[in-house]
Amino acid sequence: MKRLLFSMILWLPLGAHAALNVFACEPEWAALAHELGGEDVKVYSATNAFQDPHRIEARPSLIAQMRRAKLVVCSGAELEAGWLPLLLRDAGNAAVQPGRPGYFEATQFVTMLEKPARLDRSAGDVHAAGNPHIHTDPRNIALVGKALSTRLAEIDPARAAAYRARSAAFDARWQEAITRWETHAAPLRNLPVAVQHKSFSYLLAWLEMREVLTLEPRPGIEPSVGHLARVAETLQTTPAKMVLRAAYHSPRPADWLSQRSGIPAVVLPYTVGGSKQASNLFGLFDDTLDQLLKAAK
Amino acid sequence: MLRPTLLAVALAAAFPAFADTDLDALRAELQEMKASYEARIQALEARLQAAESQSAAASETVPAPAQPSEAVSAGNRFNPDISLILQGRYAHLDDIEHRHISGFLPAGHDHGAERGFSLDHTELVMSASIDPYFDGYFNLALIDEEVEIEEAWFRTTALGNGFTLKGGRFLSGIGYQNEKHPHAWDFADNNLMYQVLFGEAYGNDGLQLRWVAPTDLYLALGSEAGWGDSFPGSDRGGNGVNAYTLFGHLGGDVGASHSWRAGLSYLRARADAREGELEDVNEIEAETFFSGTSHNWIADFVWKWAPDGNPRERNFSFTAEYFIRDEDGSLLCEDNQADGGTCDGSEGAYDSSQSGFYAQGVYQFMPRWRTGYRYDRLDPGSVDFGTNSGALSNTSHKPTRHSLMVDYSPSEFSRLRLQYSKDKSMEGLSENQWFVQYIHSLGAHGAHSF
Numbered sequence: 001m002k003r004l005l006f007s008m009i010l011w012l013p014l015g016a017h018a019a020l021n022v023f024a025c026e027p028e029w030a031a032l033a034h035e036l037g038g039e040d041v042k043v044y045s046a047t048n049a050f051q052d053p054h055r056i057e058a059r060p061s062l063i064a065q066m067r068r069a070k071l072v073v074c075s076g077a078e079l080e081a082g083w084l085p086l087l088l089r090d091a092g093n094a095a096v097q098p099g100r101p102g103y104f105e106a107t108q109f110v111t112m113l114e115k116p117a118r119l120d121r122s123a124g125d126v127h128a129a130g131n132p133h134i135h136t137d138p139r140n141i142a143l144v145g146k147a148l149s150t151r152l153a154e155i156d157p158a159r160a161a162a163y164r165a166r167s168a169a170f171d172a173r174w175q176e177a178i179t180r181w182e183t184h185a186a187p188l189r190n191l192p193v194a195v196q197h198k199s200f201s202y203l204l205a206w207l208e209m210r211e212v213l214t215l216e217p218r219p220g221i222e223p224s225v226g227h228l229a230r231v232a233e234t235l236q237t238t239p240a241k242m243v244l245r246a247a248y249h250s251p252r253p254a255d256w257l258s259q260r261s262g263i264p265a266v267v268l269p270y271t272v273g274g275s276k277q278a279s280n281l282f283g284l285f286d287d288t289l290d291q292l293l294k295a296a297k
Numbered sequence: 298m299l300r301p302t303l304l305a306v307a308l309a310a311a312f313p314a315f316a317d318t319d320l321d322a323l324r325a326e327l328q329e330m331k332a333s334y335e336a337r338i339q340a341l342e343a344r345l346q347a348a349e350s351q352s353a354a355a356s357e358t359v360p361a362p363a364q365p366s367e368a369v370s371a372g373n374r375f376n377p378d379i380s381l382i383l384q385g386r387y388a389h390l391d392d393i394e395h396r397h398i399s400g401f402l403p404a405g406h407d408h409g410a411e412r413g414f415s416l417d418h419t420e421l422v423m424s425a426s427i428d429p430y431f432d433g434y435f436n437l438a439l440i441d442e443e444v445e446i447e448e449a450w451f452r453t454t455a456l457g458n459g460f461t462l463k464g465g466r467f468l469s470g471i472g473y474q475n476e477k478h479p480h481a482w483d484f485a486d487n488n489l490m491y492q493v494l495f496g497e498a499y500g501n502d503g504l505q506l507r508w509v510a511p512t513d514l515y516l517a518l519g520s521e522a523g524w525g526d527s528f529p530g531s532d533r534g535g536n537g538v539n540a541y542t543l544f545g546h547l548g549g550d551v552g553a554s555h556s557w558r559a560g561l562s563y564l565r566a567r568a569d570a571r572e573g574e575l576e577d578v579n580e581i582e583a584e585t586f587f588s589g590t591s592h593n594w595i596a597d598f599v600w601k602w603a604p605d606g607n608p609r610e611r612n613f614s615f616t617a618e619y620f621i622r623d624e625d626g627s628l629l630c631e632d633n634q635a636d637g638g639t640c641d642g643s644e645g646a647y648d649s650s651q652s653g654f655y656a657q658g659v660y661q662f663m664p665r666w667r668t669g670y671r672y673d674r675l676d677p678g679s680v681d682f683g684t685n686s687g688a689l690s691n692t693s694h695k696p697t698r699h700s701l702m703v704d705y706s707p708s709e710f711s712r713l714r715l716q717y718s719k720d721k722s723m724e725g726l727s728e729n730q731w732f733v734q735y736i737h738s739l740g741a742h743g744a745h746s747f
Contacts, residue, residue: 047606048553048605048606050553050605050606050607051605051606051607052607052609055607055608055609055745056745057556057601057608057745057746057747058744058745058746058747059548059550059556059601059747060515060517060546060547060548060549060556060557060558060747061513061515061548061549061550061556063509063515063517064509064510064512064513064514064515064516064548064549065513067459067509067510067511068511078742081742082709082742082743082744082745083744083745085744086744086745086746088454089432089452089454089461090461090507090509090517091459091509092456092457092458092459092460092461092507092508092509093457093459094454094455094456094457094458095457097429097454097455098426099429121708121710121739124708125708125709125742220708220709221707221708222664222665248607248609250609250610250664
């Protein structure tokens with residue numbers, strides 16, 4: 001009995017010195033939480049760069065992590081509509097329910113693009129709030145970073161000063177990097193590209209590139225061979241320089257189109273971990289620009 | 298601008314007899330007034346224009362503040378989430394009058410036996426947060442001349458510490474498949490195990506408490522207590538709890554590509570004159586009434602694989618569940634001697650121990666396409682009919698079934714399925730069954746439960 005009690009005490013949280021458990025829905029928010037939280041947070045990423053954030057199952061391991069989270073950081077805007085509500089309901093963790101400080105939605109803090117004028121499933125898997133892939137524009141990461149550090153300080157006031165200091169340092173480095181990326185990316189301006197899924201709308205808007213074609217007939221619906229053949233025909237009249245896909249997308253549609261039309265298929269890391277170089281947020285944009293510039297030559 | 302002119306006309310009308318010089322002076326004065334008014338108005342218009350263009354410029358250059366303009370919601374923006382599930386099928390089946398599973402007392406009603414074209418349950422589902430403390434769920438199953446509230450419950454969201462309390466009518470958390478509604482099944486019909494255990498699935502009116510442990514390994518425990526009038530229990534009237542359950546599940550990931558869950562569950566239900574049908578030793582249908590206690594144990598195991606954990610392209614899932622049911626009490630066999638039967642309406646002791654399992658694998662080999670195989674096997678085990686042993690006897694036939702299916706999902710919201718089954722669940726019969734089925738969901742985005 002004594003032994004049982006002792007082992008139960010070991011299970012108890014370690015008090016004020018324990019790192020704050022952060023549950024991030026996607027790797028980009030895990031990386032951001034890590035930048036801002038440093039040693040003070042223990043970050044768990046629910047997905048990796050090779051998983052489609054639309055199609056995740058509420059696995060037991062995710063419920064277990066949600067149970068212990070003090071802060072949940074997700075994209076929102078219905079990106080995780082298929083699995084996040086299940087995790088929130090099954091984990092029995094009151095502190096991270098929507099509306100509580102422990103629940104943080106990144107899309108709340110940026111201006112959304114591509115809000116659909118018409119909500120109908122015949123238009124595919126549309127998100128009423130707009131395109132949720134906001135992190136592909138680094139300026140959005142800066143905005144979310146500021147909000148996230150404020151939230152961290154609110155939840156963990158004892159270490160508020162540390163969060164603020166890290167946030168200021170990160171923001172300075174990030175703004176500097178944005179300037180560097182923007183000069184670097186000058187040759188990409190007005191470049192017409194095709195995309196497999198609308199994952200890069202914010203990236204293209206930031207770099208002032210032009211998205212002329214989408215391979216998916218409707219958002220979230222796999223393109224058939226017949227549809228791709230029509231896309232290839234359209235390319236004759238509205239040419240594109242390259243076709244972009246995320247690391248987690250199937251290589252087949254983009255590769256097929258690349259072979260058919262002779263424009264390069266470019267695999268972008270899309271998020272942290274999507275390529276070797278994209279091991280953190282800075283590497284993510286370094287690699288993304290490298291890939292784009294290489295293909296544009 | 299109209300006013301000076303009007304004034305001039307009015308003055309001219311009022312003083313027609315003025316001398317020309319006076320009139321000229323007046324005219325000059327009026328002209329002056331008119332000019333000054335017009336100048337002032339023009340100045341005002343210019344100022345207005347300047348202000349307008351300034352404010353327009355301001356709204357163009359200053360970006361909209363990044364304010365949280367949208368309501369926070371993890372799921373859909375519709376409140377409540379409403380979805381309607383349309384299901385229908387074509388079944389090619391043999392003409393069998395009394396469908397049953399040999400050696401097992403029938404578990405409630407079964408809709409699975411219509412031949413030809415038929416409509417399955419149409420399900421109407423609504424769910425929403427009730428307030429910051431509760432959420433609610435409602436599932437209505439509609440079929441001709443029948444409306445059934447499959448689930449209607451509230452659940453706490455703010456208890457914390459891993460606890461969730463659910464109250465109302467709900468599908469029990471025992472086993473693996475039990476909480477899944479037919480539209481989420483991987484095959485067109487129910488497996489034989491759940492068919493003999495509960496008919497479709499075990500539901501209860503009562504309370505459920507669940508707890509998730511704060512550990513890396515998923516550990517969830519739960520218990521339910523309720524009215525327990527559904528099979529294997531029966532409506533006993535009165536106060537109190539007629540059925541309770543206990544269940545526990547463990548689960549986790551192995552690397553990025555594999556995940557699993559395993560569990561053990563127990564259900565205890567009491568029955569009072571629970572109706573059933575059995576074939577007596579003369580193979581004549583006999584009405585039976587069971588009173589006593591039913592103990593049910595279920596072991597379940599699920600393993601899923603997807604390359605890098607991304608199920609979009611390819612994925613595989615393996616599911617197996619095993620049950621043991623022990624029932625003890627008494628069984629009354631209604632007098633059927635008029636039909637040539639052997640029952641004389643006497644009540645005898647009843648003690649049974651039966652078991653069974655199903656195992657299935659479903660493989661998505663390319664986007665939109667899945668194929669699956671399921672094997673069912675039941676063991677009628679031992680049944681002691683006591684003083685009714687002369688009239689009723691247990692069979693040694695072990696019901697089995699092989700099922701093979703292919704399904705195609707044009708999107709997440711629609712699915713078409715073709716299934717073939719070799720059904721040997723009835724003694725002495727081997728039936729080839731074909732099903733073509735559609736499942737469409739309208740409205741809110743469905744959940745991807747494990």
